[in-house]
Amino acid sequence: MPTPSLRLPGLPPIRVSGATAVMVVLIAVLVQPSFAVLPALSAGAAIGLSVLLALCLVVSILLHELAHAFSARAAGAQVDHIALTLWGGHTTYRSRRVSHGASVLISLSGPATNLLIGLLALLASSAAPDGGAAQQLLSLLSTLNLTLTAFNLLPGLPMDGGRALESILAAVLGSSAVGTRITAWIGRGIAVVVLAIPLLSLGSLDPSYGIVLLIWGAMIAMMLWQGASAALRAVRQQEALDGLSIADLARGARIVRADAPLSALEQSSLGAEQGALAVVIGSDGSAGLLDPDAVAAVPAHQRDQVPAGAVTAFHGPPGRISSTLEGEALLRVLGAHGRALHLVIDPSGAVVGVITAADVRARLQGR
Incomplete structure (x- = not known):
């Protein structure tokens, strides 16, 4: 079944995977306890605000990917599409002329967008009524975006920070392959840490919350490992291609x-x-x-x-x-x-x- 696509004027095609709904549910489950503690909220309202926050995070991810797309276009690349998936999202673009410096800017534009959203949400939450649902919603939105910023800046592939470091290493070392190998192995190391954190925290968390966190961490770790492994395979294939005669x-x-x-x-x-x-x-x-x-x-x-x-x-x-x-x-x-x-x-x-x-x-x- 083809992935549904949104086509908006001036924007690249946006492919919305059905797994995005799974991501919304998982996020809502993770944040629901933060709304449930508010005395003025019913259980239904807490669930509704949890889903709303999850949808706001999806919008934040879309803005993140749009920042990648627009910066890639500005660097002369052709943007094929933006995809929203279970893991968040990614932007696919092609170009043989993007410099190392432009690649760094393209990679960092997404986290910079989440940082801006997080700071704006933090300012808005400080102006909202103390202890109210609006303040909690804005505070959590700020926290999630700032967390996304930090996570995406991790220096390993396939994260944005890893792609930026990959470009920097390629420029400094004069070898794209070496830069990719270094950042891909860092990415694999990060995947192991991402899986280990919820495993080590299970004993100190509410069982139901800990299991959800473990599942989420395992999926993210798998995504990181697969992305890093794909980068290593691409390097091997490119080296075979470069030497082809x-x-x-x-x-x-x-x-x-x-x-x-x-x-x-x-x-x-x-x-x-x-x-x-x-x-x-x-x-x-x-x-x-x-x-x-x-x-x-x-x-x-x-x-x-x-x-x-x-x-x-x-x-x-x-x-x-x-x-x-x-x-x-x-x-x-x-x-x-x-x-x-x-x-x-x-x-x-x-x-x-x-x-x-x-x-x-x-x-x-x-x-």
Whole structure:
């Protein structure tokens, strides 16, 4: 089922996950005891104010993400969408030109927004009637936003503070990969601490409240660990991509006509080059790989009657790529073709190798 999206003038699409409602319920449960202690409030009113506070926090999270989106746009990035989820929210944007300094500002704009909301709510609560529901609501809103500010500024991925530190380390150390690895491992450490705090506090809290806090902490810890782990995987993939070359991917190729009889093929030439592949070209331009095992299974007395195409799995027309491509440019061309086979063409136009989609996937996955 697609995630519902809000489209408002001047704003990027806002995707609201159904799990956002779960977040609202969890927050309401956590803050309800703070309203229940007010003598003038009924139980129903305390629950209503708890839900209202949770919704106000969702709005605060949305403003946080909008700050990321607007600062990213100002830096020249393209904002795809904002997502509100069980974990809070995130902003997805793309750009190859954002400087390290701009990345720091984009990362810190969200926590700065929560800090401003928290301070404004704190000022408003000081002007509200003492001991009233309005003062409690504003005070808790301030506390939650200031807590979000502090939490988001933690220096580990995927938190905003971690992203800012990642950019700073990349600029200072001259390596984005090193910066990402450092902040991702810090993020993993923070995940362990986030899980440990409610576990160690269970004995000193009301059981029902402690269990809710533990569940919430476990979900946040899981989010942090997964985000940090995703960053580490992305680094490994990017390093594999940066070092990608034709030499890493291409195998030797021999072009074979589909109607050529097997008896006309010199078996020694099919395996003369280590890892070489026989590429069979059909009359319609489709290509496939000659299967040496299938060739070997054809009796010798029948090889003058069996065409190469009969022992070939065709995959449609092959892609054609230049032997001079490397890195991201090579991967973009391979992805744009979307073919199972790619013929490598040298500057003279000759076929000098073949790349299979399976080999590309294995290379990027580190196999």
